Amino acid sequence: MPLEKIHNVSGTIVHVPGDDIDTDRIIPARFMKCVTFDGLGEFLFYDMKFHENGDLKDHPLNEPQFKNSSIMLTGSNFGCGSSREHAPQSLFRAGFRAIIAGNFAEIFFGNSINLGMPCVSVTEEDRNLIAGLITENSELNASLDILESKIKVGDHSISFDLRSGARDSLLNGTWDPLDELLQARQTVEKLHQNLSYT
Amino acid sequence: MDKKNLFEKVWKAHSVGLLANGQTQLFVGRHLIHEVTSPQAFGMLREKNLPVRYPERTFATVDHIVPTNEVQEPYSDPLADAMIKELRRNCKDFGITFFDTDTGKQGIVHVVGPEQGLTQPGMTIACGDSHTSTHGAFGAIAFGIGTSQVRDLLATQTMALGKLKVRRIEVNGELNSGIYAKDVILHIIRKLGVNGGTGFAYEYAGDVFESFSMEERMTACNMSIEGGARVGYVNPDKKTFEYLKGRPYSPKEDQWDESVAKWMSFASDVGCAYDDVVKINASDIEPTITWGINPSQAIGINDSIPDPQNADSTDKASLQEAIDYMKLSPGSSIKGTPIDVAFIGSCTNGRISDLEEVASQLNGHKVKDGLKAIVVPGSQIVSKIAEEKGIDKIFRNAGFEWRSAGCSMCLAMNPDKLIGDQLCASSSNRNFKGRQGSPTGRTMLMSPTMVAAAAITGVITDSRELFPKK
Ligand code: SF4
Numbered sequence: 018m019p020l021e022k023i024h025n026v027s028g029t030i031v032h033v034p035g036d037d038i039d040t041d042r043i044i045p046a047r048f049m050k051c052v053t054f055d056g057l058g059e060f061l062f063y064d065m066k067f068h069e070n071g072d073l074k075d076h077p078l079n080e081p082q083f084k085n086s087s088i089m090l091t092g093s094n095f096g097c098g099s100s101r102e103h104a105p106q107s108l109f110r111a112g113f114r115a116i117i118a119g120n121f122a123e124i125f126f127g128n129s130i131n132l133g134m135p136c137v138s139v140t141e142e143d144r145n146l147i148a149g150l151i152t153e154n155s156e157l158n159a160s161l162d163i164l165e166s167k168i169k170v171g172d173h174s175i176s177f178d179l180r181s182g183a184r185d186s187l188l189n190g191t192w193d194p195l196d197e198l199l200q201a202r203q204t205v206e207k208l209h210q211n212l213s214y215t
Numbered sequence: 216m217d218k219k220n221l222f223e224k225v226w227k228a229h230s231v232g233l234l235a236n237g238q239t240q241l242f243v244g245r246h247l248i249h250e251v252t253s254p255q256a257f258g259m260l261r262e263k264n265l266p267v268r269y270p271e272r273t274f275a276t277v278d279h280i281v282p283t284n285e286v287q288e289p290y291s292d293p294l295a296d297a298m299i300k301e302l303r304r305n306c307k308d309f310g311i312t313f314f315d316t317d318t319g320k321q322g323i324v325h326v327v328g329p330e331q332g333l334t335q336p337g338m339t340i341a342c343g344d345s346h347t348s349t350h351g352a353f354g355a356i357a358f359g360i361g362t363s364q365v366r367d368l369l370a371t372q373t374m375a376l377g378k379l380k381v382r383r384i385e386v387n388g389e390l391n392s393g394i395y396a397k398d399v400i401l402h403i404i405r406k407l408g409v410n411g412g413t414g415f416a417y418e419y420a421g422d423v424f425e426s427f428s429m430e431e432r433m434t435a436c437n438m439s440i441e442g443g444a445r446v447g448y449v450n451p452d453k454k455t456f457e458y459l460k461g462r463p464y465s466p467k468e469d470q471w472d473e474s475v476a477k478w479m480s481f482a483s484d485v486g487c488a489y490d491d492v493v494k495i496n497a498s499d500i501e502p503t504i505t506w507g508i509n510p511s512q513a514i515g516i517n518d519s520i521p522d523p524q525n526a527d528s529t530d531k532a533s534l535q536e537a538i539d540y541m542k543l544s545p546g547s548s549i550k551g552t553p554i555d556v557a558f559i560g561s562c563t564n565g566r567i568s569d570l571e572e573v574a575s576q577l578n579g580h581k582v583k584d585g586l587k588a589i590v591v592p593g594s595q596i597v598s599k600i601a602e603e604k605g606i607d608k609i610f611r612n613a614g615f616e617w618r619s620a621g622c623s624m625c626l627a628m629n630p631d632k633l634i635g636d637q638l639c640a641s642s643s644n645r646n647f648k649g650r651q652g653s654p655t656g657r658t659m660l661m662s663p664t665m666v667a668a669a670a671i672t673g674v675i676t677d678s679r680e681l682f683p684k685k
Contacts, residue, residue, distance in 0.1 A: 035533075035536070036532070036533050037409060037509055037533060039509070039647045039648075041626075041645070041647040041648065041649055041650050042647065042648055042649065045649055045654070046279075046626045046627060046628050046650075046652075047627070047628060047652065049251050049279075049628065050251075050280060050292075050294035050295060050297075050298060050628060051294070052254035052255065052258070052297060052298060052301045053254070053255055053258055054255050054362075064648070064649050064654035069654060069655075094409065094410045097409060097410065097443070097509070098345070098645065098647060099344075099345045099645075100252070100343060100344060100345040100347075100359040100360055100361055100440075101251075101252065101345075101361070101362075102252065102255075102343075102361035102362035102363060103362075105361075106362075120410070120413075122410065122413070122443065123413055123414070123443070123445055124345065124359060124360070124361060124445070127361065127364075127376075128361035128362075128363065128364075131361065131363045131364075132363070180377075181237070182236035182237040182238055182377065183236070185235070185236050185237075186235075186236040189235070191235060191236065193363070194234060194236075194238075194367065194374075194375040195263075195363075195366070195367055195370060195371070197234055197235065197240075197375075198234075198240060198367055198370070198371040198373050198374070198375065199370065199371055201231050201232060201240055201371075201373070202371075204231050204232060205231055205242060205268075205371060205372060205373055208229070208231060208242045209242070209269060209272075209372065212228075212229075212242070212244055213337075213474070213477050214244055214245075214335060214338060215244075215271055215272065
């Protein structure tokens, strides 16, 4: 089945401030006791959103105006820590379709692209600008143009960085590499035979 | 002839070709799986009706969720129980070797691989766990991967990956006495930062890595990912080959010499190029401890907790966040900080040499009253060797709980968890907020010997002062 070509992601932005937000914070390990990813959206940022007794904490994701946001704005080194795909999966299943940050941890970035969820890097100045715009108007619609590498928000057009390989795979609908990997069957078989170890 | 480093040679030997997006299709010779990140991948295969292409290249064990104080199934946690059963079913259905709890070989995947001789020089290895870099201690290129890539490997034995740059990190000179591999890697991460390694493979070298045992090399390579490097390795040498000789999956006697020659050929050529070189003085390294909420927030035992007021404006906020979370006061000495729990174990420091080293220091000492101290061997084999040598008794007599093998309190997916804001002196590798199972729990990472010293005195202690020089 051909994958969707991702040219554009639009929606409202929720700002989750902080640098070095690690995968344990995105999805605490105790919620990884599951054999499918299906219900993970519910546990996104769980310990940031809830007190131990279940009461709501002060967190942007708890604010009603951001309930349907599909773009997250955050700090630098987002997604550091574990290789758990549970982290991008919980974001995706909570309705997020793009992440804007200073930069991303590598495994997290790769895992997210494989889901068709662009992770784009924006300078601190521009992140502050976007954050300011949302504070003024939480309903502001933003649109990520993957081809142009620009975020259009309000009257502003802000450049972002996205590795060209990742960008192309989103645009061409080849962000999930499995089909392409399956094609090289014969070369793979040869390598399998020739390697000195099984 | 072109001089090449190990990373480039192994990469080339396993490259299938370039993909449309510019990434390489890389053949992965050994694939290790565990219960947490594999069931969804098997689910995707079933959905697409795909077989496992080369089941003989995948090996499984169970580590993250296994309780370490009950062996009887079903486990009291039904979710954990479902996960181990799911892995059993998948291994059976797809013909994958499983080091299950009743084989005597179960343990943390990064302890089991080397122990079985599955980890060898010149290999590509991958596992759905970020600490797969551990296997680099043998001169393998070992990647931590996500679940979709686990699926890709099961279906094709290959994955899509961008080539990394290589940074050589040389630690030269001699370590002071009482300094361990854990101190060396915490020191490196402290210097280079949590994302200093982004885009790099780390090649560890120099006097210190040459003199390290294989287990010490594993401790260091294990934490490469905490410095942002996807891969960390040490070039193979005589110690590597000695360690591998006679292990269940090592080459047999008649193929031995040929294998060693092959392995040697992967080592970095003298005078080859690197994208970056960093040199570190061994004598600068002190017993190193993390005080904050990421592994680069580390200081020497004689240092004080940093004061955010004196930091660059970019660091201020994150230092303050860490200080607040850890409930520490800026400028105070880290020595003397009271702890509640002591944990010795994990894929960083749960090997036999770690346990032996601590046990050799314990004579006469007792864990401080009221403090919880647990020792969790990295594998059933580690546990067995330790019990044969009486190490379990030494720990028990000193007041430690002696558990069965697993990840345990490293990430607290089993019943071993911190409670409230307890502070844990831990030999594991991550001090993230909530890492050890309580959303407000606090972790300080350090060597197993430093954990033991803290367990005895009840406060963060310089182990060199407590334990006499040997
Ligand atoms: S011991 Fe900790 S870091 Fe190592 S594999 Fe287990 S959970 Fe991961």
